[in-house]
Amino acid sequence: MKVEELAAQLISFPTEMPPGNEEECAAYLRDYFRDLDIKRCEIEIHRFAEKRANLIVRIGPRGRAGLLFSGHIDVVPAGDPNMWSAPAFEPRIREGRLYGRGAADMKGGVAALVKAIETFKNRELKRGIIFIATAGEERGFDGLKALIRDGKLKDGDALYGVIGEPTELRAVRAHRGGAIFKITSHGRSAHSSMPDLGINAIENAAHFIVELIGLRERLGEIKDPDLGSTVLSTTVIEGGIKENVIPESCQVVVDCRIIPAHSSEYIRSRLEELALRIRERLPTLQLTIEEVLSYDPLNTPRAHPFVKLCEEITGQPSETAPYGTEGPLYQRLNISTVVLGPGSVKQAHIPNEYVEIKQLHQAQSIYEELIRQICL
Numbered sequence: 552m553k554v555e556e557l558a559a560q561l562i563s564f565p566t567e568m569p570p571g572n573e574e575e576c577a578a579y580l581r582d583y584f585r586d587l588d589i590k591r592c593e594i595e596i597h598r599f600a601e602k603r604a605n606l607i608v609r610i611g612p613r614g615r616a617g618l619l620f621s622g623h624i625d626v627v628p629a630g631d632p633n634m635w636s637a638p639a640f641e642p643r644i645r646e647g648r649l650y651g652r653g654a655a656d657m658k659g660g661v662a663a664l665v666k667a668i669e670t671f672k673n674r675e676l677k678r679g680i681i682f683i684a685t686a687g688e689e690r691g692f693d694g695l696k697a698l699i700r701d702g703k704l705k706d707g708d709a710l711y712g713v714i715g716e717p718t719e720l721r722a723v724r725a726h727r728g729g730a731i732f733k734i735t736s737h738g739r740s741a742h743s744s745m746p747d748l749g750i751n752a753i754e755n756a757a758h759f760i761v762e763l764i765g766l767r768e769r770l771g772e773i774k775d776p777d778l779g780s781t782v783l784s785t786t787v788i789e790g791g792i793k794e795n796v797i798p799e800s801c802q803v804v805v806d807c808r809i810i811p812a813h814s815s816e817y818i819r820s821r822l823e824e825l826a827l828r829i830r831e832r833l834p835t836l837q838l839t840i841e842e843v844l845s846y847d848p849l850n851t852p853r854a855h856p857f858v859k860l861c862e863e864i865t866g867q868p869s870e871t872a873p874y875g876t877e878g879p880l881y882q883r884l885n886i887s888t889v890v891l892g893p894g895s896v897k898q899a900h901i902p903n904e905y906v907e908i909k910q911l912h913q914a915q916s917i918y919e920e921l922i923r924q925i926c927l
């Protein structure tokens with residue numbers, strides 16, 4: 552089976568997140584590895600919820616593995632079928648491209664990682680390889696978090712990590728962290744003909760949003776040489792029940808992208824500080840601030856030997872990315888990680904998603920070279 556054929560097989564599993572349903576796709580990969588009949592190979596499905604599963608495969612000698620190869624097998628929803636020129640989960644090859652939901656993000660990358668491992672299936676490895684297919688990457692990394700929580704991957708299990716997300720075959724060594732805050736403005740309902748009897752939760756939230764824009768500007772003054780500055784944006788607002796009722800509740804969602812100099816705790820404290828300051832002039836303001844999720848930044852140094860090796864093999868300088876990945880979760884386990892894979896992030900999350908088949912083959916070769924240099 553060629554890399555594009557394996558990628559097509561993976562695309563045919565509709566692993567839309569939500570709800571996930573990754574278990575069948577993980578089981579397909581488990582069977583694929585079993586059929587390879589690699590001598591020293593442990594294969595385990597890690598089921599963490601109904602129809603939700605990761606796959607972890609350990610190949611070669613015990614002890615600290617040389618490489619961890621990782622990719623997620625969930626995909627974002629296909630959306631409106633009318634926007635696709637063919638069904639999203641019926642992969643098709645046309646003019647050198649493989650089309651289907653997940654072609655670029657990132658079943659193509661997963662297939663290339665697996666095929667690279669397959670190339671060495673009969674070789675004696677000096678250092679082991681760990682392969683992980685994760686579930687739920689598109690929603691707060693819930694699969695990988697469960698895998699680590701359940702002790703399936705431990706601190707220092709591997710030296711270097713590669714996540715095959717679409718980077719057009721360049722090594723991404725750093726990206727910002729992130730956090731999502733849900734802020735609830737609490738008011739009191741009243742008839743809108745007598746607004747003074749109530750507390751308008753939407754209007755109070757509006758004061759907060761305006762101040763938030765000021766906070767963004769202040770945070771923007773601090774620049775990371777690689778990653779720019781921390782940004783935050785109001786992305787969702789919800790409130791009110793009827794045109795003639797003073798709203799008693801309003802929710803605002805704030806999405807933050809955070810440079811290593813800051814942290815989600817720091818941003819939270821700044822948001823709380825804002826609320827206190829507004830309250831001094833607006834005593835009816837009552838807010839609760841809740842962190843829905845957060846993730847660390849990835850910051851593998853530019854001069855790290857693994858980054859240098861990836862630059863050498865890809866023939867391209869390493870770079871940074873504006874989006875988040877599972878990388879920081881590996882980084883926390885002392886696995887120096889880069890993101891490097893086939894396809895473009897511009898293709899991710901859109902109708903008629905595709906990956907260039909040539910890039911799938913190039914990715915496979917890059918991964919093979921990494922194995923050759925680190926594990927043989």
Ligand SMILES: [Zn+2]
Nearest residue numbers: 623656657716
């Ligand atoms: Zn992805």
